[in-house]
Amino acid sequence: MLGIPTHLAPRVNAWSTVRAFHAAAIGSLGAAVVALLLFRIADPDVHVIGAVAALLPMLGMIGVHVQFGTWRSAVAFLVVGGVCAWWFALVVAREIPEPWATSYLMSLVVVPLVLVGGAGAVPGRVVLWSIAGFGVGRLATTIANIQSGDSYHPLVLAWVTLAFVAAIVLAAGRSTARSQRVQPELLRSAREEHVSAYRAGVEAEAAAILHDTVLNHLGAIALAPDGPMDEQLARTVEADVAMITGKEWLAAEPAGATGAAVHAFEHVVEEHRALGLDVTVTGDPAAVGRLDPAAVTALVRAVGQCLANVRKHAGTDSAEVSVFDDGVACTVMVVDDGRGFDEQETGADRMGLRNSVRERIGRVGGDVQVWSSPGTGTSVMMSVPYPALTGSVPTAGHGDGAAS
Incomplete structure (x- = not known):
């Protein structure tokens, strides 16, 4: 009652x-x-x-x-x-x-x-x-x-x-x-709990976006040669500053905008190509457009962070992004043949994989699995269920370690 x-x-x-x-x-x-x-x-x-x-x-x-x-x-x-x-x-x-x-x-x-x-x-x-x-x-x-x-x-x-x-x-x-x-x-307690959960989600997303933009750009600037900033990097920095100082980062892709979702996916790939990473896309990128708006935003941002990790830490200039549609979930794999790492030995201050990938995908009901070890490269698999089946994908393989 x-x-x-x-x-x-x-x-x-x-x-x-x-x-x-x-x-x-x-x-x-x-x-x-x-x-x-x-x-x-x-x-x-x-x-x-x-x-x-x-x-x-x-x-x-x-x-x-x-x-x-x-x-x-x-x-x-x-x-x-x-x-x-x-x-x-x-x-x-x-x-x-x-x-x-x-x-x-x-x-x-x-x-x-x-x-x-x-x-x-x-x-x-x-x-x-x-x-x-x-x-x-x-x-x-x-x-x-x-x-x-x-x-x-x-x-x-x-x-x-x-x-x-x-x-x-x-x-x-x-x-x-x-x-x-x-x-x-x-009812008041339920509202307060809902507001607290929403606030925690917004704060986690804000921290992930801050990591994805400011920290990544600072790293790119530090690695850039002396002289004027690369025009593509400058445009990316300006766009990201406008985004994090505004409210656009709170909004997902418009509902039903399949083309916009695929464009966002392709745009993040092109950003990293412009920064010098050779990215090969295989599979069915259109599968991204069949996700709900929040899932599209989370997946696109997580893929961007995975590619940023390849550029900064993998010691290789190439990566492959594969997109699969099994009818239940959209699965994206980011694979590189770089130096790899041991996730269990990654410092707690390295937030890229933990905040920007695992927790972000987890907030939309998805699952992340990572295969990596020193000298063998890294594979990150992100599976996000389609709207009607949210919650039906098993959540196996979540770890506590993180890499930036």
Whole structure:
């Protein structure tokens, strides 16, 4: 109940209670039929067909009321149910001589009137309709008793049922009141948790972008020969400064912009080619465009960081980027034949692979695996599931080490 919005909780819980009452009412009629048949088996001279027939219209009206649930269907049920209760009680009073049995059977036919009479889902109204149903049933059985010359029967089971309905509604009302007091705190906590998670994601992405741009550019400038800055590097630095000082880095590629996604992928490859890295692209780059916007942005930026790592650390001037589509996920592999490294021995201050690749891909539900050792080159495989299957790709191979 605490998970239901505060303004809906009373009505939802009341409807649930009413539905449970309807099921119990049908069970009461079923118990009456079984009891009549047992009396018939025990004494063939007892004629119970009329009593069984009296229950059928009541059962049908339960279905009608459950279907419509209006005050009109409730009134119709009480009218038809009252007639059926009178008919049933008249047959039982004449055919079954045992007072306890008569009282029990009459209670069974009054119980549905107590349980099903309610219209709507307001707790107070449920109780009032139950009282009205009990009154109709009590009146109908009393008239039948007078007509048959039978004695008064207390209908203990019907009284117990009415008390049970009142107790249930009272308990539900108190529980709802408690939830209304507690739920605002829960909703506020949920909002704060959501905001904290969002803030943490933004901060992690900001740190990754800062690493991908400023630190990489500083490294490129330090390695550049003396003299004026390379024009391509200058343009890249200017574009990245404009990006990190604005709000564009918070936005993903537009939804459905397959061409824009592929262009972004090709653009990051061309950037590193312009910086002197020989990049070979194989496979199906169009698969990148089938990802959702956030995944496209994460994957493109992660590929850019992998290529930056090749330029700065691999000791080679070539790399291969392969794109695969297996129908479940888009997988991109960045492979080089450089010096390689041992990820377990990489310092904690080296954030490139950890922040800019692993955590970035992980935030969009993807998986990263790295194969590398000194002298054997490096292969980084990034798999990101397509939108309809997000979360279905196994997350194996995540490590704690990092390389920059």
